[in-house]
Amino acid sequence: MRIFDPHIHMTSRTTDDYQAMYASGVRALVEPSFWLGQPRTSAGSFTDYFDALIGWERFRASQYGIRHHAALALNPKEANDPRLREVVELLPRYLGKDGVVAVGEVGYDSMTPEEDEVFARQLELAREFELPVMVHTPHRDKVAGTRRTLDVVRESGIDPAMVVVDHLNEGTVDLVADSGAWMGFSIYPHTKMDEPRMVEILRRIGTRRVLVNSAADWGQSDPLKTSSTGREMLGGGFDAAAVHTVLWENPVAFFGQSGRLVLDPIPGFEEDDASDGSGAPDASGALFEGNSVLRGERVR
């Protein structure tokens, strides 16, 4: 299984996770910027965060054989803090950079007027920079939130093929299917979508325009939910080609619209599809701005 996790927050994860992800078949990912749990109080915190996503985290992933890409935006929750509004004006400085393949996560949290304004402005930026957009749908009031999201997308004039609406479930998938946007599903350990429900949805709607992600972050989540969904598909009667479409070709097609995906294997890591766990990499002592992921010298 060759896997592209189109939505995962690696900043919140460990090097053990990177090793396990590689062993499970993950070779590329997109890390969208998001809320960190602790509210930020100034725009400067965002510039440091964005720099880390396109700098240090990209380097860290490369040490484990995984191609890292970022999606940048002011997240819906923090769009409500007037102190952070200038983040939207800082974004153009970042959206042209290497490794930035989308605007995201944008969308609604509590559906306030502030969120409306920031969402619409960031859709405009996506059009301006010709980048795909990753749209988060609220966990409460999901159907109403998804409807409103699709209205705003339509009004923005952006091509729906450039938009993925994420965190969908059985109640919202059809709305998004009809809109022409891509359908994103986050597979979680205990809540929301799980692997058997995902396979049921795939059976009903097919594999077109579907992205499956782990959305793993600092909360209860699992960075291996992409491979477990692949296995569930195989056990549920899908063939390897269908799994490859969902877990690799679809995210490559969607984020490839940025023109900025880099997918060739990282030097030192083999180009193979083997994911039996035997290929789990060990980090080299390479440096990023003078620092490596190692702690002290390696014991030989």
Ligand SMILES: [Zn+2]
């Ligand atoms: Zn997320």
